[in-house]
Amino acid sequence: MNAPALTKNQTLVFEVLEKADGPLSAYTILDKLRDHGFRAPLQVYRALEKLLEYGVVHRLESINAFVACAHPEQNCHSHGIVAFAICESCGHVMEFHDHEVDHRLMDWTRGKKFKAEKTTIEIRGLCEACAA
Amino acid sequence: MNAPALTKNQTLVFEVLEKADGPLSAYTILDKLRDHGFRAPLQVYRALEKLLEYGVVHRLESINAFVACAHPEQNCHSHGIVAFAICESCGHVMEFHDHEVDHRLMDWTRGKKFKAEKTTIEIRGLCEACAA
DNA sequence: TCGCACACGTTATAGCATAACGCAATTGAT
DNA sequence: ATCAATTGCGTTATGCTATAACGTGTGCGA
Numbered sequence: 001m002n003a004p005a006l007t008k009n010q011t012l013v014f015e016v017l018e019k020a021d022g023p024l025s026a027y028t029i030l031d032k033l034r035d036h037g038f039r040a041p042l043q044v045y046r047a048l049e050k051l052l053e054y055g056v057v058h059r060l061e062s063i064n065a066f067v068a069c070a071h072p073e074q075n076c077h078s079h080g081i082v083a084f085a086i087c088e089s090c091g092h093v094m095e096f097h098d099h100e101v102d103h104r105l106m107d108w109t110r111g112k113k114f115k116a117e118k119t120t121i122e123i124r125g126l127c128e129a130c131a132a
Numbered sequence: 133m134n135a136p137a138l139t140k141n142q143t144l145v146f147e148v149l150e151k152a153d154g155p156l157s158a159y160t161i162l163d164k165l166r167d168h169g170f171r172a173p174l175q176v177y178r179a180l181e182k183l184l185e186y187g188v189v190h191r192l193e194s195i196n197a198f199v200a201c202a203h204p205e206q207n208c209h210s211h212g213i214v215a216f217a218i219c220e221s222c223g224h225v226m227e228f229h230d231h232e233v234d235h236r237l238m239d240w241t242r243g244k245k246f247k248a249e250k251t252t253i254e255i256r257g258l259c260e261a262c263a264a
Numbered sequence: 265t266c267g268c269a270c271a272c273g274t275t276a277t278a279g280c281a282t283a284a285c286g287c288a289a290t291t292g293a294t
Numbered sequence: 295a296t297c298a299a300t301t302g303c304g305t306t307a308t309g310c311t312a313t314a315a316c317g318t319g320t321g322c323g324a
Contacts, residue, residue, distance in 0.1 A: 113260035128245035
């Protein structure tokens with residue numbers, strides 16, 4: 001899925017996520033956009049839905065939050081499974097890809113004839129700075 | 133963490149999850165236990181917290197639900213990272229472990245000096261029966 | 265110009281999770 | 295034995311996350 005031009009709301013939501021130094025909840029995004037006319041959660045969720053579809057934003061399932069893709073210029077969906085390391089202290093998120101992991105998981109799904117649609121890999125813990 | 137004897141509430145919650153043929157939300161568990169005196173979500177959440185700690189129940193982050201461990205007799209925490217394949221059609225969950233995946237992720241975290249506490253791997257899609 | 269698709273706005277509601285209080289039972293050290 | 299600490303439990307209230315359902319406006323191709 002390639003990203004067409006973003007609409008006004010989509011652009012606003014994306015910019016908020018890009019400027020943030022960590023993942024944001026939908027309601028936090030809403031609060032940051034009240035000055036721009038946002039009034040209801042659905043305005044955020046609808047924009048997020050598209051941004052996720054376009055692959056420029058990721059959802060962190062384990063913390064119910066959203067983060068801008070680390071390399072939105074490329075199509076993130078083509079990089080295989082995206083994995084995240086989330087620091088529970090400072091909130092920073094590192095995004096990475098590991099083809100060997102993808103391969104192992106695909107081997108498993110193939111063996112089970114399981115049709116994978118979306119795979120989540122999230123490592124929660126402490127980043128180097130916070131663990132010190 | 134080894135499991136001590138379960139309390140009454142913990143036992144009730146665990147039995148509900150064991151008998152279920154798929155993951156259950158906390159509120160679904162609550163409804164199933166109203167006849168046994170459960171009245172409030174906290175009763176469920178508190179039991180779940182312990183069961184998760186003991187490793188006999190898993191939380192599925194991507195669907196906000198809970199499932200009994202596939203092999204509660206052993207200590208699941210000692211098996212490395214637990215991965216799940218969740219059928220979005222029939223709701224069935226398959227639990228598995230892949231040491232090579234663990235190894236790759238541990239390599240990554242070691243390289244980044246990231247101290248992993250809890251890792252989530254969840255594959256959503258269609259099981260063999262539902263994909264047909 | 266009609267119909268369709270899509271983005272948007274609004275209100276209401278559903279679903280998930282925890283804070284804060286107090287009580288009862290258990291345990292274990294003195 | 296008794297006191298203090300811990301743990302489980304029950305209840306009320308609240309907060310956070312997400313979506314249903316309705317209607318409006320706009321652009322665009324048949």
